[in-house]
Structure formats: structure tokens, C-alpha cells
Amino acid sequence: MGAGSAPRLNRAALLARIRADPAPVIVIEAPAGMGKSWLLADLAGDKPIARGDQPFDEAQFWDVPNVALTGSLPDRRLVIAKRPDTAIPELARAEVYGRVSRYGTADLLFTADDLAALPGAEALMARTGGWPCLLPVVLSGKVGSGAIAKFLQEDLLGQIPSAGLVAFQTYLSDPGAEHDVGLLTGLPFVGGKVLHPALAAVRQPLLSALRALLAARMTNPQEARAIAVAQVALGQMPEAIAIFQVTGAWQSALQTLEAAGGPFFIHRFGSVAFDRILSAFPPDMAMTEETLVLCRAIQAIKRGEFPLTRRILIERYGAVAADAHAVLTDRTRHSLQFRFFRLLLRTWEDFDLDLRLLDDAYALLAELSAEDDLRRGSFYNAVLEFYIRARRFAEADHAASRAATHYARTGIPILSFYIDLHRAVIRLFMGEPAGARQHSAAARAHLQAAGHESPGDARLLTLLDACIEYEFGHADALTRFLSLELDAFAQGEIWPSLVELSLIYGSQALGEHYSTMAARSFLDRWRVTQKRSSQFQTLIDVREVTVLQNGNRWAEAAHKAADLRSRITLGFVQAGEGLSDLHDRDETAMALVWLRQMAQVTPTRPGLQHLIDRMLDNPHLTARQRGGAEIWRAHVLRRQRQGAAAQAQLARTLARAAMAGSVAILGEERAFLSELTATPRLRDTLERSEPVRRLLKRATEAGLGRLNRGQAAGLTRQETRILHALSEGAANKAIANMLGLSEATVKFHLANLYRKLGCTSRSDAVKAAHAMSIVS
Secondary structure, three states, X not given: OOOOOOOOOOOHHHHHHHHHOOOOEEEEEOOOOOOHHHHHHHHHOOOOEEEOOOOOOOOOEEEOOOOOOOOOOOOOOEEEEEOOOXXXXXXXXXXXXXXXXXXXXXXXXXXXXXXXXXXXXXXXXXXXXXXXXXXXXXXXXXXXXXXHHHHHHHHHOOOOOHHHHHHHHHHHHOOXXXXXXXXXXXXXXXXXXXXXXXXXXXHHHHHHHHHHHHHHHOOOHHHHHHHHHHHHHOOOHHHHHHHHHHOOOHHHHHHHXXXXXXXXXXXXXXXXXXXXXXXXXXHHHHHHOHHHHHHHHHHHHHOOOHHHHHHHHHHHXXXXXXXXXXXXXXXXXXXXXXXXXXXXXXXXXXXXOOHHHHHHHHHHHXXXXXXXXHHHHHHHHHHHHHHHHOOOHHHHHHHHHHHHHHHHHHOOHHHHHHHHHHHHHHHHHOOOHHHHHHHHHXXXXXXXXXXXXXXXXXXXXXXXXXXXXXXXOOOHHHHHHHHHOHHHHHOOOOOHHHHHHHHHHHHHHHHHHOOHHHHHHHHHHHHHHOOOOHHHHHHHHHHHHHHHHHOOOHHHHHHHHHHOOOOOOHHHHHHOOOHHHOOOHHHHHHHHHHHHHHHHHOOOOOOHHHHHHHHHOOOOOOHHHHHHHHHHHHHHHHHOOOHHHHHHHHHHHHHHHHHHOOOHXXXXXXXXXXXXXOOHHHHHHHOOOHHHHHHHHHHHHHOOOOHHHHHHOOOOHHHHHHHHHHHOOOOHHHHHHHHOXXXXXXXXXXXXXXXXXXXXXXXXXXXXXHHOOOOO
């Protein structure tokens, strides 16, 4: 291109370099607009300049347009100005023999010295980046009207192929990312991890020009396809699929979706792009093409619509889709893609874990390529959820480690996020809140690196962080989550392990800091939300029994537990057989509920300590469950007049909790701890350990529950416990048996209780207790 109306500048330094260059052939190679013609004219002086569409003759200076030359390269001094895509016969051969010197785009940029003669030279340099083609535009004062972008579009970018334009746009958007070097060949100033100053000066006008030019070319179906193919090569799958869909290239769109991972596309590019792409496919394709069917199924899961997922699969594959074992084991009828998806679906389904599922899963793993990190990582991600459900935490953590290794190689941060989230859950179940906090921090880093909005995943992390903080004795984050975000969480994608955390910590927090009624209402909301899943219904029912126990409503808790449909009855627990072998989550929780009930109501029952010991032999307990059972054991030992053994047991349990920093378990077991630590001698002995003393202080500061409300009303600890028993209609004899007192002592406490509350009857005392929120 010529120089336009810009002033001719003295480029003495560059001219001197070229004239002093001893190479027989000088090649000035740059895109249009870099001032090649100016430079060639300055070099030629009064000598003629030949055009490249003429045969070679005796001319020394050649201005070569964007066409291939014909004829042989003469054996004499030549100065040739050309564009990067112009072919010169025998030029490569001359280069091999060292006869050629090249001067490229960087050489042709104006320097500060070149512009020194112009007014405002420093500002000109900053606004043009030294580009000769931009100098006349800037000097004309039209830069505010988009003249630069228009000029770049028409004169600099117009001849670049569509693939190059896409690559250039991508490079300008993020020069530090990985790029296809081949697509960038011939483009000016590209290749570095930081934008060249010449590009940085006009980055926005260039991007505007590129967008306009690509939009214009999109009207040509052939050019649109070339743009989409280039986007695929650059990993811009959502954009490429959208172009294929707009142009009606449905199979190309489907193949690109499959290349991007099919159902895993949502993890790479986010739910917004995923939803947009799925909605654009024709309905008949969406209903029949396997990849699209599975994408629709995962879309429903992410929206919390699991029943819709089942319906989508049954419509495509028939009723057999509901039978995971039948699908996983039928290699002749079902594709590997569907069988693998059916395995992943088990992580959201209601079922009792058995060894057959793990056998089916590992048989499927053998079919996956060793290099298939995406699916192998997802396999271990699913298996670790199964192990968590079976309370096999060491195996779950091992599976998580394997999944993390595979996912790290996929370069999809959101998948690594899920693994660290799971590992934090595992650490909480194992009683290691500090370790959980570390994995939560790693999960947050992965989520931030994902680069797309994921409010559902962010909500999962918020819940996890709140549970971790509650474990350390800080309730604010959890109560805030339950108040503001619970409904959105319950209506979104459901992970069984996180639902369990929500039920445990949420009901405890509401019961501790509000009331038993608030905790039960929380559980009722979950019942409504998860009414189709017996998996969560049983968990909710068992948790409600615990809430009633925490509220000192032991008789009601016993009735509720007895009404639940479970093989783990009070009689089963009293028989003691099989307590150490339970592995189902709900059955284990049910057995613990009955043991807790017995420890509180009939602590002097012969053999009760041994029943608790058998439960403690069970390897499938969570750390919280084990700590609770140990506290009950200490309570039973004390009530059975084994004070030294009780003290030793409690000291061991509290020391372990202090080491882990776990405060929440003390609040959960306040009904037992308040009595155990009421004896000054025992508490003084425990507090000789500084970590235990600090733990008990933190628990007190966090609030051990509504027993403190009784103390605020002037009631003793024993009077408060009797008041709770009264609220359940317990007779004096039952209260005496539960508290280990004589009936005469119970009557003595009742008299004091009536006096302090200003009452004369049991019913009046209960009404006063409700009014003062001592009971709920």
C-alpha cells in the first residue's frame, strides 16, 4: 500500500541498514499498510521501480503485488517489496545459499526518532504504535469516528483468510494462551506471550475491525464454515457449533459437540452455552441422537429435575434404562457411552449400595482407554461417592486421589473442583475439619479458574464452607445459608453426601440457636423437596428423631423411632447382634439413635455399655458418630458408678476433639455433656489439659443449647432437665429413673421449680417454660 496523505519521513537509519546489507537479494516483506512502497521509493531514488506482474528484466527494484511471479530469479542485486503470501520463484533456494536478507513488519515500524520531526511525536507513537498505515489516519484527526477500525478492516485485514482472522482475534483477546502457530503465520507482530507495542496501541480498533469483517463473511455459507472450522481448531467449540447450527450443518454441529465431550461439554463451557446449544438442535435429533439424549439428561440433573432425567432415558432406550445392572452388563445392546453414563447416574439415584454395583463399575473401567482421562476421572468421581455412602472413607479418598490425577490432565478446572469438594466432605466425615478447610480452599481456586458462571456449584461450596465453620464452632455462615440459599440449593443438583451434611448440620444449628420447632420445620421442607426419594426420606426421619432427643423430648423421640419402617428396631439393638457389622448409612444411624435413647433414658440398664462397645467396633462410623457414642459410653459408665472409667473415656474423646478443633459434636451431645461436666471435680480434672480447657470454653461461647436458657431464668441444670421431662408428660417415677434420682428428690426439685416460675402445677410450669423458650 502507498503512504496516503501522510508526510514523508526521513528514515535514515533503516535506509542505511538496508544499503549497507551485503546480501544480493533484499526482501522487504510485510502486510499492506506497513509502508513498503515508501521505503522502496526512498531506496530507489531516481531509479525505476518495476511491478511484479512483469517478467524479470534488468530492473533492480521491484514492488510485488499479491500475485505469484513468473520466471527465474536473476543473479544480481535485487530489492523486492512483497506481502507475506506472495510467492517468488527460487527465493527459497537463494535463502539456502545465504543470498537473501529479510526485513519484516517489525523493521518497518516507525521509531521515536523517525517521528521526532512531527508535532506531538510522543503522542503519535503511543496512538499508532509506529504503524506507518495509521499515521495519516491519526494525523487527520478522525480517530474518534472509528476511522482506524474501518481503515484496518479494509486495507490491512481484508486479504487475510477467515481462519487467520479467527486466529488473530483469539490472539488479541489473550496473547498468553496457547495458540495454533500455523494459523498465525503471516499476521503482523504475533507470537509473543505479551502483545507487541504496535498491537497494544491499536488493540481495540483491531478487535472491532476483526468482528466486523468476520460478521460480514458470515453471510457467505462457505466462509461461515471456514470460520467454524478455524474455531474448532482453536477450541472455541460453543462458537463453532452455533455457526454450524445457523448454517444448517447439523452433523458437523453434532460431531463438534461430541469432540467437546458430549455430556461433559457443560463442564468445559458452562451451563449457559450448554443450554443454548441444546435448544438449537432440531427436536427429532434431540430425541434420537444418543449424544444429545445424554446431554439432555445431564442438563435435567443439573437443574435438579432427576425424574425428568429418567423419563428422557426411558423414552430413548426403553424401560431397561431404569435397571442399572441390566444396562451396565449388556455390552451387545448398549453402547459404551450409554453404559458409562448409566454408571454416573447412580451417584444421584436412590439405592442401597451392594458389591454387585462395584463389580459392574470396575468391569466398565476396563473398557476405557488408559488415555481417556475425562472418563476415567469421572469413573473414580462416581465410585468415591459410592464409597462415601458405604462409609468406606479410606477407599473413597483413594478414589478421589485417582480422579484428581486424571482430571488435572483434562484441563477442565470445574471437574477438579468437584473432587476437592468431595475430599473436603470426606475429611468432615473423618473428623478432620482442618483438612476439609484445605480442600475447600483448593476447590474455590478451581472454581475461579473455570472461567464461566456456575451459581449452583458456588452454592455447594458455600454450604460446605458453612459446615466446616460450624464444626469449628462458628454458626453465622450456616444459619445465613439456611436462611437465604437453602431453597435454591434443594431445588438444584443434589449430591447425596452434601444433602447429608445439610441435614445434619442444618438441623443441629437450627435446634441449637433457634428451637426444636425450627429444626423440624427445616426437615419438613426437605421432605417436600425430596418426596420422590426414599433415600433422603429415611435420612430425614432419623435426623428428626435426633432433633427431638436434642430438644430433650425423649418420649416423643422414642415413639417417632418406633414408627419408622426399619429392621433396626429397639429389640434388634438390645439383642446386640450385628451392631459392629452394619454398613448401610441409614441402618447405622438408626442403631445409634436407639443406643442414644437407651443411654439417656435407661443408663443403668445391665449390658448397655457392651452394646455401645459393639457399636464402636463398627468401622463404618463417621468421626462424629464415634465421638457421640463415646460420650454416651462415658455417661453410662458414670451412671453405673464407674467414675474413673467415665472420666478416662471422656478425657480421650475430648482430647481428640480438641486436637481436630471440632466443637460441633459438643453441642450435639449437650444433654450428656452437661451432666458429665456438672461435677466440679470431673471438670477440673478435664481442664488440666489446656487443649481440652480451650475446647470446652469455645463450646460454652458457641452456646451448648437451650439448657443455658434455663440457667438464665434462674433454674439449676437439674431443674431444667426435669422441666423438659415435664413437657413430655413424664411421671415422677420416670423422671427419677431417667435422671438417676429418688422420687423424693424429684419432688424436691419440682417444688423449687414451681417457686421460681411462679406456678402451682405441672401444666402451668410447662406453659411458662414454652413462654420463656426454655422448651419448644
